[in-house]
Amino acid sequence: DEDALSPGPWPLRLPRTQEWVKALLRSQVDNHSFQIVAPQPPSLKLSAETADPLCPPGFYTRDELRPHLHRPPEHPTGPGAYGGAFVPGHMSPEELREKEKGYKTHCFNQFASDRISVHRSLGNDTRPPECVDHVFRRCPHLPSTSVIVVFHNEAWSTLLRTVYSVLYTAPAVFLKEVILVDDASTLDFLKEPLERHFQALRMVRVLRQWERRGLVAARLMGAQSAQGEVLTFLDSHCECFQGWLEPLLARIVQEPSAVVSPDIAIIDKDTLEFSRPSPTTRAHNRGNFDWSLTFGWEPIPGQERRTRKDETYPVRTPVFAGGLFSISKAFFQHIGSYDDKMEIWGGENIEMSFRVWLCGGRLEIVPCSVVGHIFRSSSPHSFPKGTGVIVRNQVRLAEVWMDGHKQIFYRMNKKAAEIVRKNAYGDISERLRLKERLKCKNFTWYLNHIYPEAFVPDLNPVLYGAIKNMGSETCLDIGQKNPGRKPVIMYMCHNMGGNQYFEFTPQQELRHSVGPQLCLQATLSPAPVRVDPCHYKGRGTEVAPQQKWVLILLLPKMYLLKNAVLEKCLTLERDQVIMKQCDPINVYQHWAFT
Ligand code: LR7
Ligand code: MN
Numbered sequence: 328d329e330d331a332l333s334p335g336p337w338p339l340r341l342p343r344t345q346e347w348v349k350a351l352l353r354s355q356v357d358n359h360s361f362q363i364v365a366p367q368p369p370s371l372k373l374s375a376e377t378a379d380p381l382c383p384p385g386f387y388t389r390d391e392l393r394p395h396l397h398r399p400p401e402h403p404t405g406p407g408a409y410g411g412a413f414v415p416g417h418m419s420p421e422e423l424r425e426k427e428k429g430y431k432t433h434c435f436n437q438f439a440s441d442r443i444s445v446h447r448s449l450g451n452d453t454r455p456p457e458c459v460d461h462v463f464r465r466c467p468h469l470p471s472t473s474v475i476v477v478f479h480n481e482a483w484s485t486l487l488r489t490v491y492s493v494l495y496t497a498p499a500v501f502l503k504e505v506i507l508v509d510d511a512s513t514l515d516f517l518k519e520p521l522e523r524h525f526q527a528l529r530m531v532r533v534l535r536q537w538e539r540r541g542l543v544a545a546r547l548m549g550a551q552s553a554q555g556e557v558l559t560f561l562d563s564h565c566e567c568f569q570g571w572l573e574p575l576l577a578r579i580v581q582e583p584s585a586v587v588s589p590d591i592a593i594i595d596k597d598t599l600e601f602s603r604p605s606p607t608t609r610a611h612n613r614g615n616f617d618w619s620l621t622f623g624w625e626p627i628p629g630q631e632r633r634t635r636k637d638e639t640y641p642v643r644t645p646v647f648a649g650g651l652f653s654i655s656k657a658f659f660q661h662i663g664s665y666d667d668k669m670e671i672w673g674g675e676n677i678e679m680s681f682r683v684w685l686c687g688g689r690l691e692i693v694p695c696s697v698v699g700h701i702f703r704s705s706s707p708h709s710f711p712k713g714t715g716v717i718v719r720n721q722v723r724l725a726e727v728w729m730d731g732h733k734q735i736f737y738r739m740n741k742k743a744a745e746i747v748r749k750n751a752y753g754d755i756s757e758r759l760r761l762k763e764r765l766k767c768k769n770f771t772w773y774l775n776h777i778y779p780e781a782f783v784p785d786l787n788p789v790l791y792g793a794i795k796n797m798g799s800e801t802c803l804d805i806g807q808k809n810p811g812r813k814p815v816i817m818y819m820c821h822n823m824g825g826n827q828y829f830e831f832t833p834q835q836e837l838r839h840s841v842g843p844q845l846c847l848q849a850t851l852s853p854a855p856v857r858v859d860p861c862h863y864k865g866r867g868t869e870v871a872p873q874q875k876w877v878l879i880l881l882l883p884k885m886y887l888l889k890n891a892v893l894e895k896c897l898t899l900e901r902d903q904v905i906m907k908q909c910d911p912i913n914v915y916q917h918w919a920f921t
Pocket of ligand 2: 562701
């Protein structure tokens with residue numbers, strides 16, 4: 328490839344994507360350790376270009392570089408061309424069985440993954456032009472990074488594809504190593520065969536956690552032995568899109584206290600299709616949390632949008648997904664790495680988000696960096712001590728970081744409240760000392776400055792809990808996976824909060840505020856009553872009349888629930904919740920907060 332090899336000052340000629348092999352060949356190799364010694368960039372004429380948001384001052388101007396830009400080969404596009412969907416033809420009974428088994432073990436289509444190359448092309452660079460054109464890759468003094476991938480019983484093909492996609496996309500001078508940390512996997516191929524596979528490739532190391540402790544302990548083990556200046560964490564079923572690494576590193580150079588995530592692309596769990604970035608679409612999502620302390624996505628608010636001139640600018644995010652990010656190793660240690668008493672899975676992402684913002688760091692998404700992840704709808708992992716560890720992790724983070732607001736979480740999660748009551752969340756004194764040492768701000772500051780868009784439930788609501796029907800002795804329940812617009816159901820009262828949690832707000836809503844903010848919404852009978860996204864979203868917004876309720880007291884804590892405009896009452900009739908003429912002697916209209 329004449330164009331690729333044309334002379335040019337190192338490291339201007341930094342290779343792109345699959346060019347890493349050539350770069351490797353041109354690097355020096357230490358004769359004793361066989362370690363690659365990354366060439367030091369010679370001092371080059373620099374010209375200040377401070378206006379560039381993602382490069383520290385003193386970078387080459389675009390014009391100086393234009394002759395050296397490497398153009399990736401054009402790839403054909405279209406369905407199935409690159410990173411496209413796997414579409415099986417006719418499948419034999421054995422193949423169907425294999426596919427079933429794959430889903431059982433991994434909760435994604437392992438059968439499909441196994442039939443795609445461990446290094447597939449994701450096609451040409453379809454990111455917005457400013458990402459492609461930007462000076463990221465010419466930033467001369469980007470730090471080196473160690474990529475850390477922890478895994479528990481990951482599928483062979485997805486784990487390898489994660490590693491190879493890093494090797495094939497990360498410029499060799501920046502990639503110190505890839506560290507795989509096994510969290511006590513039981514699948515045989517992840518044992519000796521994995522080490523054997525990477526034996527010749529010194530750049531990839533396998534570390535073992537012999538006892539199952541979870542992803543936090545595994546990541547700490549990886550971080551401990553990492554040699555790079557920056558730590559880059561990835562889940563074990565990821566795929567990096569070309570040009571993903573440089574924007575992350577460049578942002579950290581510019582702002583060493585930034586903890587940066589890529590834009591996370593979806594790899595379809597059924598077809599393995601990679602949703603490639605589009606040159607015309609701007610970043611649309613950032614991370615958030617709800618009061619059950621679950622991570623979620625939300626549109627980037629207008630204010631944040633307007634401060635960004637183009638896609639090369641980072642997006643501030645209140646919370647990050649937690650699995651895919653880069654952080655300066657020194658800053659990772661400074662800011663308290665992880666709460667090492669969190670076990671198995673869950674909670675650590677919200678904990679780190681609060682901590683980073685409260686203690687002097689910043690959490691950002693860098694949309695020019697694109698990394699795919701297989702999102703699945705259920706977890707394949709075993710929880711040796713039960714899924715209670717997730718709640719325990721959440722209680723630890725609430726106790727350390729949420730001050731008085733932790734009560735909102737405890738109110739709607741009885742299991743959490745019980746863990747607190749029994750003092751069963753372990754010792755947090757070390758984390759409190761860290762908070763003290765770093766002079767971290769309080770949670771109200773976080774809500775006011777970092778996440779002012781959050782709906783904050785009343786700290787002391789008048790009435791809250793489960794709403795029990797006195798006729799049936801069952802409770803109002805939003806049902807499984809109700810994102811709104813689905814009828815409520817009646818269910819055995821379980822007294823755990825969760826799907827049965829409602830509170831009567833000062834705005835007279837009956838609000839289910841555990842996950843997405845849902846409000847009980849009156850309908851014209853005979854249509855069943857449902858929950859809908861709450862219309863009231865804080866200052867400047869109004870309560871929808873169908874979501875406004877009047878509570879008529881019959882006995883202590885027992886009410887008729889009358890809609891403010893329909894003048895009808897919530898009624899249980901033949902297993903359905905509907906609105907009917909109010910009738911105080913109808914026991915199926917009597918509702919109690921328990
Ligand atoms: O016991 C375990 N030991 C592990 O090593 C359980 C899991 N793991 C590994 C696992 O192999 C994987 O590499 O930990 C990683 C995360 O587990 P997943 O992929 O089963 O779960 P997930 O994708 O839902 O994980 C998200 O939430 C987790 C909460 O603890 C972590 O923060 C993950 O890093 C996070 N993943 C992402 O942020 C990727 C984007 C998805 C989103 C949103
Ligand atoms: Mn994952």
